[in-house]
Amino acid sequence: MTGESTMQWDLPDPFTLDITVRNEDTDRLGHANNVVYVRWLEEVSWAHIESLGMTWELHEATGKAMAITRTEIDYLASANAGDRLVLGTWLTGYDGRFRSSRQFQLIRPADGKTLVRAVSTHACVNMKTQRPSRAPGEFAEILGAAVVAGGRGLAAD
Template sequence: MTDTHALNWDLPAPFTLEITVQPDDTDRLGHANNVVYIRWLEEVSWAHIESLGMTWALHEETGKAMAITHTDVDYLMSANAGDELVLGTWLTDWDGRFRSARQFQLIRPSDGKTLLRGLSTHACVDLKSQRPSRAPQAFVDILSGAQVPGGRGLTR
C-alpha cells in the first residue's frame, strides 16, 4: 500500500487508485498501451463518483448520466509490466447544470515520476435518448460538493 500523501500531486487530496501494470497491459513497444491508460482513467472516474454517492443505481433512478465529451492525455513517461502506479483524480469544474471536468495524474511511487496528466470533460445526458439534458438535483448536490478549485477546468 502506497502512502499517497507523500506523492507530489498537482492538486490537493486526490481520489486514488493503485495499479500494477500487468504483462497483458503492454504493447509491442513493451510499455503500457495507450488504450490501457484510458481504461484506467475510466476505472478511477467510476470509483470516484461512486464513492461520492453517484452510483449506477442513482443514474438509473434519475435516467441521467455524465458522458465523456472530450479527453486530453499527455503521456509523459512509459510504464512497464510490474510497475506499481497510483492514479489520482479530481473533479475540477462543474457549471452547476450540464458540464463537468476532471483531471488525472498518474505517478510511479518508486521514483516519484508523473507518467501521465489528463483532463476529461463531461456532459449530462438522458439515458434513453442519449441527448444532452440538465443534471438532476442529486447530481448537482454531489458534483458541487466534490469540486476541487485550481484545476484546468473546462478550457481546451
C-alpha cells in the same frame, strides 16, 4: 503504498486507485498501451463518483448519466509490466447545469515520477435518448460539492 507520502500531487487530496501494470496491459513497445491508460481513467472516475454517492443505481433512477465528451492525455513517461502506480483524480469543474470536468495524474511511487496528466470533460445525457440533458438535482449536489479549486476546470462560456 510505499512511497505514497513522497508523491507530489498537482492538487490536494486526490481520490486514488492503486494499479499494477500487467503483461497484457503492454503493447509491442513493451510499455502500457494507450488504450489501457484510458481504461484506467474510466475506472478511477467511476470509483470516485460512486464513493461520492453518485452510484449506478442513482443514474438508473434519474435516467441520466455524465458522458465523456473530450479527453486530453499527456504521456510524460512510460509504465512497464510489473510497475506499481497510483492514479489520482479530482473533479475540477461543474457548471451547475450540464457540464463537468475532471483532472488526472498517474504517478509511479518507486521514483515519484508523474507518467501521465489528463483532463476530461463530461456532459449530462438522457440515458434513453443519448441526448444532452440538464443534470438532475442529485448530480448537481454531488458534483458541486466535490469540485476542487485550482484545477484545469471548465472554460468560461
